[in-house]
Amino acid sequence: MNLRNGRSKALAIGAVALVSTLSLSACGTDDNTKPAANGSSSGASTAAKIACADKGGALLAAGSTAQTPAIDVWKAAYGNACSTTTLTYGGGGSGAGVTQFNQGKIAFAGSDGALKAAEIDASKAVCTGGQGIDLPMVGGLISIVFNVEGVDKLIVDGPTLAKIFDSQITKWNAPEIAALNPGVNLPAADIQAIHRSEDSGTTQNLTAYLAKAGGGNWKYPAAKSWAGQGGQSANGSAGVAAQVKQTKNSISYVELSYAQTNKLNSAAIATGASKPVEATAANGATTLANAKVVGQGADMALDIDYATKAEGAYPLTLVTYEIVCDKGNKAETLPALKSFLTYTVSDEGQQAIGQVGYVPLPKELAGKVKTQIDALA
Amino acid sequence: MTSSSPADARGRTPRRRGDSRRGDAVFFNLSRGAGILLLVIMAAIAGFLTYRSALALGKNEGNFFTTFEWTPDAAKPVFGIAVLTFGTLVSALIAMAIAVPVAVGIALFISHYAPRRIAQPFAYLVDLLAAVPSIVYGLWGVLFLVPHMDGLTSWMDQYLGWTYIFDQSSAGVPPRNLFTVGILLAIMVLPIITAVTREVFRQVPRMHEEAALALGATRWEMIRTAVLPFGRPGIISASMLGLGRALGETIAVATVLSTNSKLTLHLLDPGGGTFAENIALKFNEAQPLGRDALMASGLVLFVITLLVNGAARVIIARRKEYSGAAA
Numbered sequence: 001m002n003l004r005n006g007r008s009k010a011l012a013i014g015a016v017a018l019v020s021t022l023s024l025s026a027c028g029t030d031d032n033t034k035p036a037a038n039g040s041s042s043g044a045s046t047a048a049k050i051a052c053a054d055k056g057g058a059l060l061a062a063g064s065t066a067q068t069p070a071i072d073v074w075k076a077a078y079g080n081a082c083s084t085t086t087l088t089y090g091g092g093g094s095g096a097g098v099t100q101f102n103q104g105k106i107a108f109a110g111s112d113g114a115l116k117a118a119e120i121d122a123s124k125a126v127c128t129g130g131q132g133i134d135l136p137m138v139g140g141l142i143s144i145v146f147n148v149e150g151v152d153k154l155i156v157d158g159p160t161l162a163k164i165f166d167s168q169i170t171k172w173n174a175p176e177i178a179a180l181n182p183g184v185n186l187p188a189a190d191i192q193a194i195h196r197s198e199d200s201g202t203t204q205n206l207t208a209y210l211a212k213a214g215g216g217n218w219k220y221p222a223a224k225s226w227a228g229q230g231g232q233s234a235n236g237s238a239g240v241a242a243q244v245k246q247t248k249n250s251i252s253y254v255e256l257s258y259a260q261t262n263k264l265n266s267a268a269i270a271t272g273a274s275k276p277v278e279a280t281a282a283n284g285a286t287t288l289a290n291a292k293v294v295g296q297g298a299d300m301a302l303d304i305d306y307a308t309k310a311e312g313a314y315p316l317t318l319v320t321y322e323i324v325c326d327k328g329n330k331a332e333t334l335p336a337l338k339s340f341l342t343y344t345v346s347d348e349g350q351q352a353i354g355q356v357g358y359v360p361l362p363k364e365l366a367g368k369v370k371t372q373i374d375a376l377a
Numbered sequence: 378m379t380s381s382s383p384a385d386a387r388g389r390t391p392r393r394r395g396d397s398r399r400g401d402a403v404f405f406n407l408s409r410g411a412g413i414l415l416l417v418i419m420a421a422i423a424g425f426l427t428y429r430s431a432l433a434l435g436k437n438e439g440n441f442f443t444t445f446e447w448t449p450d451a452a453k454p455v456f457g458i459a460v461l462t463f464g465t466l467v468s469a470l471i472a473m474a475i476a477v478p479v480a481v482g483i484a485l486f487i488s489h490y491a492p493r494r495i496a497q498p499f500a501y502l503v504d505l506l507a508a509v510p511s512i513v514y515g516l517w518g519v520l521f522l523v524p525h526m527d528g529l530t531s532w533m534d535q536y537l538g539w540t541y542i543f544d545q546s547s548a549g550v551p552p553r554n555l556f557t558v559g560i561l562l563a564i565m566v567l568p569i570i571t572a573v574t575r576e577v578f579r580q581v582p583r584m585h586e587e588a589a590l591a592l593g594a595t596r597w598e599m600i601r602t603a604v605l606p607f608g609r610p611g612i613i614s615a616s617m618l619g620l621g622r623a624l625g626e627t628i629a630v631a632t633v634l635s636t637n638s639k640l641t642l643h644l645l646d647p648g649g650g651t652f653a654e655n656i657a658l659k660f661n662e663a664q665p666l667g668r669d670a671l672m673a674s675g676l677v678l679f680v681i682t683l684l685v686n687g688a689a690r691v692i693i694a695r696r697k698e699y700s701g702a703a704a
Contacts, residue, residue, distance in 0.1 A: 190548075197636045197658050198662065199659065225662075
């Protein structure tokens with residue numbers, strides 16, 4: 001009898017541990033999570049400038065988890081000013097967001113990528129007399145972070161990065177790296193290249209860059225899952241940042257906010273401009289300003305030039321969209337939708353997310369997006 | 378019901394018997410129901426996994442058992458469990474090799490060596506280890522254990538490198554490998570194995586122990602001749618319980634291991650993967666086919682666990698003469 005008790009006790013203990021594992025892993029694997037924002041403080045100062053909708057109500061949205069921290073900042077500030085409107089942003093990923101948008105369940109969707117042709121066709125069923133359009137809203141950039149003893153500043157370029165992350169270069173003092181960093185005392189140590197172990201939008205953006213700007217040294221297509229040879233992996237942006245921090249001679253890629261909060265050194269990228277471009281929000285904004293609008297009509301889908309040679313344009317820049325109907329938005333949520341997006345694209349809104357590691361949209365681009373928001377019907 | 382006068386003392390006996398029969402029937406049905414429920418749940422899990430696996434396996438363009446890569450969402454879906462099977466079994470084996478002897482030692486200490494007033498709090502302490510969430514083990518592993526494994530791994534590389542499995546291909550790589558995972562898993566399963574073996578050792582008939590001592594056995598001889606043989610089935614089933622956790626451990630492995638799709642016997646080189654870790658990392662961004670493929674790998678883990686447990690039952694059945702039922 002006693003023996004059975006012992007077993008069942010151990011089983012119960014195991015069950016408790018298992019349950020806690022499950023619940024913790026559920027929130028632990030959410031990638032792209034940025035540190036919590038101090039949105040309320042910045043919100044208080046801008047509260048006066050937010051034009052609320054006459055009639056509030058519930059504003060539902062969902063999609064990209066990369067946007068979630070930005071939306072959280074905006075939600076806090078907007079909620080302070082306009083208490084009658086309650087915004088609910090469910091994560092769930094870009095794909096889920098677009099699906100729900102096309103089912104007419106939400107007022108807008110956050111998405112890492114622009115709408116595909118088939119998705120635009122599907123949106124016409126929901127947007128009476130109109131279609132779904134992409135509004136660039138949340139800019140970001142990916143830092144190349146490194147931890148090399150005695151090296152504070154490092155310069156890399158597309159082909160070198162492609163070779164490093166594909167294990168074609170394995171030593172820090174390789175001639176390719178030395179040529180870009182004259183006068184820097186590079187160690188003869190092995191490069192510890194670290195990539196994300198799970199599928200991630202950050203990996204997709206980096207590999208898209210490597211495929212475009214890698215000079216043919218990156219043989220794989222842009223993808224969410226890692227395809228390069230060698231290196232080690234770590235789980236999530238936080239895991240990658242922690243590995244770079246504690247591993248000597250390591251290099252990896254994380255979004256800007258992780259580089260900032262973990263105090264990691266970011267490499268400058270030699271793009272062909274007169275001098276290497278540092279990974280700063282301002283340099284990311286320059287790239288966004290140079291991006292071409294490829295969307296048709298009111299759609300403002302951007303094509304970011306990863307191979308840009310413009311002065312001060314950081315190439316590893318990305319933008320995520322809010323997807324709305326150009327015409328045929330639901331009448332009851334339209335005023336709140338316009339009011340909220342007018343705030344997010346405003347200087348205050350963009351500066352607020354700039355403080356938590358995003359790239360504020362350049363003024364000209366923001367102005368164009370504002371014009372589209374004003375025209376929403 | 379409560380109106381019982383001393384007069385009907387004779388009549389009470391059958392009524393009470395009737396009550397207890399009804400109680401018997403209720404309890405019998407409840408416990409049978411619980412048993413059936415367990416079978417239904419198992420069947421539901423197996424059925425669900427089999428159905429989803431079948432969807433994925435039909436579209437796999439690689440061999441499910443020998444392919445190393447896991448790219449079910451690529452244009453040409455290819456996925457296989459070779460690396461995952463290897464990593465799961467190896468890390469669990471390392472964990473058991475370390476945890477079982479230590480756990481038996483702790484259990485013996487608590488049941489036979491420690492003074493009662495130390496044994497009790499010590500037992501609680503071990504139980505407490507089981508309640509630590511595995512993400513905490515994972516974070517401890519990656520932030521503390523991994524940096525502090527450097528010395529051990531380079532020592533093993535230097536002096537045990539001739540064994541091939543402990544040969545490190547390149548120095549300076551953080552030891553986020555199957556060996557470190559094994560050590561972490563050992564710590565995680567330790568309390569489970571200890572708790573069960575401890576209870577079994579406590580059940581050793583006092584007469585066996587005293588008989589051994591009376592025949593002139595020292596304490597160690599008494600433990601060897603009376604306690605360990607009696608406790609062996611308990612140790613085995615405790616180990617199986619621990620092994621189950623080691624095989625299925627998810628987030629701690631995902632946090633510590635540097636995963637890739639290479640199969641190497643160099644246990645000190647980072648790389649490899651396990652079933653549960655692979656499912657946890659790939660599930661979030663998986664497309665429908667990718668999800669079904671992960672279900673297929675989950676089914677394999679399910680089968681492996683069943684096989685391992687079955688094997689353990691066979692071992693225990695063979696040694697029935699020592700089991701508690703005989704005492």
